[in-house]
Amino acid sequence: MAITMTPAAEQHVVKHLEHRAKGVGIRLGVRTTGCSGLSYVLEFVDDAATEDKVFHCGDIKLIIDPKSLLYLDGTELDYVKEGLNEGFEFKNPNVKDECGCGESFHV
Amino acid sequence: MALLQISEPGHSPQPHQRKHAVGIDLGTTNSLVATVRSGMAEVLTDEQGRELLPSVAHYTADGVSCVGYEAAEHNVSDPLNTLASVKRLMGRGLADVKTFGDQLPYEFAADDGGMPKIKTVAGLVSPIQVSAEILRKLAGRAEISFGSMLDGAVITVPAYFDDAQRQATKDAATLAGIKVLRLLNEPTAAAIAYGLDQVEAETDTAPQERIIAIYDLGGGTFDISILRLSKGVFEVLATGGDSALGGDDFDHAIANWLRVQVGMDEDLNPIEQRILLETAKSAKEELTDSEQVELEILDWKGTLTRTLMHSLIDGLIDKTLRACKRSLRDAGLENLDISNVILVGGSTRTPRVGEKVAELFGKQPLCSLDPDKVVAMGAALQAEVLVGNKSGDDMLLLDVIPLSLGIETMGGLIEKIIHRNTTIPVAKAQEFTTFKDGQTAMAIHILQGERELASDCRSLSRFELRGIPPMVAGAAKIRVAYQVDADGLLSVSARELTSNVEARIEVRPSYGIGEEEITSMLQDSFSHARDDMQARALREQQVEADRMIEDLLAAIYKDGDALLSDDERRCLKVAIQELREVRESTIEHRVLARQIESVAKASEEFAARRMDASIKSALAGHSLDEIEKG
Numbered sequence: 001m002a003i004t005m006t007p008a009a010e011q012h013v014v015k016h017l018e019h020r021a022k023g024v025g026i027r028l029g030v031r032t033t034g035c036s037g038l039s040y041v042l043e044f045v046d047d048a049a050t051e052d053k054v055f056h057c058g059d060i061k062l063i064i065d066p067k068s069l070l071y072l073d074g075t076e077l078d079y080v081k082e083g084l085n086e087g088f089e090f091k092n093p094n095v096k097d098e099c100g101c102g103e104s105f106h107v
Numbered sequence: 108m109a110l111l112q113i114s115e116p117g118h119s120p121q122p123h124q125r126k127h128a129v130g131i132d133l134g135t136t137n138s139l140v141a142t143v144r145s146g147m148a149e150v151l152t153d154e155q156g157r158e159l160l161p162s163v164a165h166y167t168a169d170g171v172s173c174v175g176y177e178a179a180e181h182n183v184s185d186p187l188n189t190l191a192s193v194k195r196l197m198g199r200g201l202a203d204v205k206t207f208g209d210q211l212p213y214e215f216a217a218d219d220g221g222m223p224k225i226k227t228v229a230g231l232v233s234p235i236q237v238s239a240e241i242l243r244k245l246a247g248r249a250e251i252s253f254g255s256m257l258d259g260a261v262i263t264v265p266a267y268f269d270d271a272q273r274q275a276t277k278d279a280a281t282l283a284g285i286k287v288l289r290l291l292n293e294p295t296a297a298a299i300a301y302g303l304d305q306v307e308a309e310t311d312t313a314p315q316e317r318i319i320a321i322y323d324l325g326g327g328t329f330d331i332s333i334l335r336l337s338k339g340v341f342e343v344l345a346t347g348g349d350s351a352l353g354g355d356d357f358d359h360a361i362a363n364w365l366r367v368q369v370g371m372d373e374d375l376n377p378i379e380q381r382i383l384l385e386t387a388k389s390a391k392e393e394l395t396d397s398e399q400v401e402l403e404i405l406d407w408k409g410t411l412t413r414t415l416m417h418s419l420i421d422g423l424i425d426k427t428l429r430a431c432k433r434s435l436r437d438a439g440l441e442n443l444d445i446s447n448v449i450l451v452g453g454s455t456r457t458p459r460v461g462e463k464v465a466e467l468f469g470k471q472p473l474c475s476l477d478p479d480k481v482v483a484m485g486a487a488l489q490a491e492v493l494v495g496n497k498s499g500d501d502m503l504l505l506d507v508i509p510l511s512l513g514i515e516t517m518g519g520l521i522e523k524i525i526h527r528n529t530t531i532p533v534a535k536a537q538e539f540t541t542f543k544d545g546q547t548a549m550a551i552h553i554l555q556g557e558r559e560l561a562s563d564c565r566s567l568s569r570f571e572l573r574g575i576p577p578m579v580a581g582a583a584k585i586r587v588a589y590q591v592d593a594d595g596l597l598s599v600s601a602r603e604l605t606s607n608v609e610a611r612i613e614v615r616p617s618y619g620i621g622e623e624e625i626t627s628m629l630q631d632s633f634s635h636a637r638d639d640m641q642a643r644a645l646r647e648q649q650v651e652a653d654r655m656i657e658d659l660l661a662a663i664y665k666d667g668d669a670l671l672s673d674d675e676r677r678c679l680k681v682a683i684q685e686l687r688e689v690r691e692s693t694i695e696h697r698v699l700a701r702q703i704e705s706v707a708k709a710s711e712e713f714a715a716r717r718m719d720a721s722i723k724s725a726l727a728g729h730s731l732d733e734i735e736k737g
Contacts, residue, residue, distance in 0.1 A: 012145070013113070015147075016113055016145045016146060016147060019146065019147050020146055026113055027116070029119075031119070040111060040119075041114075041119040042111045042112070042113050042114060042119065043113060043114045043115065043116050043117070043118065043119055044113055044114070044115060044116055044146070045116060046116055080110060082110070082254075083154075083251065084151065084152070084153075084154070084248070084251045084252040085110055085251075085252050085253065085254050086110060086144075087110025087111050087112050087144070088110060088111040088112065088113070089110055089111070090111070
């Protein structure tokens with residue numbers, strides 16, 4: 001399994017990385033917080049840690065710590081527009097249920 | 108479903124904790140709202156994908172019927188109830204409005220506060236209410252975009268807005284239910300959008316100080332602002348402009364040339380006028396990219412070259428350049444002192460404007476960002492920081508406190524805790540201690556000013572910290588913390604660290620203090636600098652003398668009988684008496700210092716004996732072994 005990105009997500013990540021003018025890729029991860037157990041992390045990465053797993057998607061490095069990978073394996077990062085709202089979405093096959101807002105989830 | 112944005116490393120928000128903040132450019136003709144997504148400032152659009160919102164509200168007998176494009180459509184059919192350009196009226200008195208009221212088609216009425224109101228079918232409407240409608244519409248657009256409530260907004264105002272105009276803008280936001288994080292000067296917002304504040308922070312080689320000129324040519328107004336950026340703080344050095352000159356005048360100049368070419372009379376009917384203006388406008392826009400444009404009006408055909416257009420509009424551009432030169436002169440600067448020039452406003456898209464501005468300042472202006480959006484984008488970047496979505500390292504600090512804030516210490520001196528020109532928000536703390544044995548309370552006197560004596564400074568507030576546990580003088584640790592938030596609100600807290608007793612108070616330091624008063628307080632501090640220094644030195648010695656007298660008397664009372672001969676005791680008393688006299692009489696701190704020194708010498712032997720005695724008593728009853736082990 002792996003972590004992947006849709007073309008729409010890739011396009012936006014490239015744009016944001018270019019704008020930021022530094023960073024080696026983006027980090028996907030999970031944290032144990034929120035109203036339903038776990039929540040997602042999506043950050044720019046300046047230095048990857050040695051234990052990090054790196055997935056290449058085009059020219060972009062998707063960087064994930066091994067612990068988060070347990071929860072995210074098979075995830076596809078997408079970029080969606082819902083009316084006036086737009087942003088990134090984790091399409092995570094491991095999710096059993098999530099809180100109403102979708103910001104936190106259970107596996 | 109909440110959609111995510113990419114955060115800076117280590118700054119992913121907690122679920123439901125992400126704050127939503129926007130920057131709002133509340134313009135005379137058009138307004139915009141922008142936010143930061145994944146580190147980039149973006150203008151938010153409405154459902155039709157439009158970025159601008161015309162700053163117009165239309166009123167019917169029931170109140171506001173619509174805002175924005177819809178409202179603007181009523182402009183021709185119902186001009187008296189279609190309120191536009193109210194920004195020109197914000198915070199103005201009726202008298203001001205009368206002087207330029209003929210530019211606006213409305214009927215005005217005074218209300219109790221003196222602020223003019225506009226007569227509409229819905230009754231009297233104040234400019235603040237109209238602005239609130241526009242802000243509400245923009246906030247609504249943002250809330251739909253975010254799918255959640257707005258946590259705050261940075262709203263931009265012209266640099267020349269005075270307190271009343273700024274307050275009116277804030278009132279409009281409050282009326283619209285928007286929390287104002289800060290009002291930001293439009294030119295400052297433009298500079299932030301170009302990241303000029305960051306350039307300085309990131310490179311060591313960047314000059315300590317840069318001067319930035321912001322050339323803002325809108326449809327109907329022209330503003331020039333000269334800013335100084337120093338250590339992340341923007342200071343407005345000069346502003347100027349022309350409130351009745353803009354890109355629309357270019358269109359009129361070209362339309363007038365067309366009229367002559369076509370052979371029309373000077374008094375045109377509205378339809379002819381509109382045809383000429385629209386042709387002129389599109390010709391102007393086409394000449395941005397091409398050297399010439401073919402035109403056709405009725406049965407007339409002709410060509411307008413770029414060179415010819417330049418000859419039509421150069422006079423207008425030169426007018427703006429003269430205003431620029433005037434502002435430079437006001438700021439006491441030469442055109443070569445300017446480090447960056449920024450173009451703002453849709454009318455700067457005409458390449459001729461950029462060329463002439465570049466010629467005047469001797470450098471290429473910055474124009475990579477959309478000149479219509481740049482102000483809103485800068486405001487959004489600032490909002491993102493103020494709402495707390497970015498780390499403290501990225502904090503932009505834009506305001507400074509005008510005068511130092513301090514605390515009165517023994518002897519009526521002022522100890523400055525936050526120095527003038529410190530950027531806010533800021534928090535600083537200092538530790539103080541008790542002056543007397545067994546002291547259980549401490550008066551905290553908060554002062555503002557640059558002078559050295561408390562009596563020469565402005566008293567802001569006083570409070571007392573009570574319940575300090577009795578200790579010997581100097582043993583208590585009292586931490587006094589001064590905090591000034593982004594709006595200039597000062598809060599002071601005092602806490603005794605061993606017992607954690609605490610007292611606090613809030614004051615507004617700039618309240619009721621005008622520019623003139625600040626200036627005069629500053630000048631006083633310069634002209635009295637030498638006196639103040641001496642006064643401070645003297646007070647310090649006086650405090651030292653008092654402390655010594657008190658300590659010595661206490662020591663004599665306690666140990667004098669046991670450790671001093673009668674002669675020695677008499678000598679010390681004489682020394683104390685002399686010190687008292689000198690302390691009262693001299694104005695020369697060095698004289699007092701010498702006297703203190705001589706008393707210290709005279710009491711040296713006594714102090715040594717007391718030390719021995721206390722060691723002996725501490726050791727009494729213990730064997731040498733115990734002490735070595737201990």
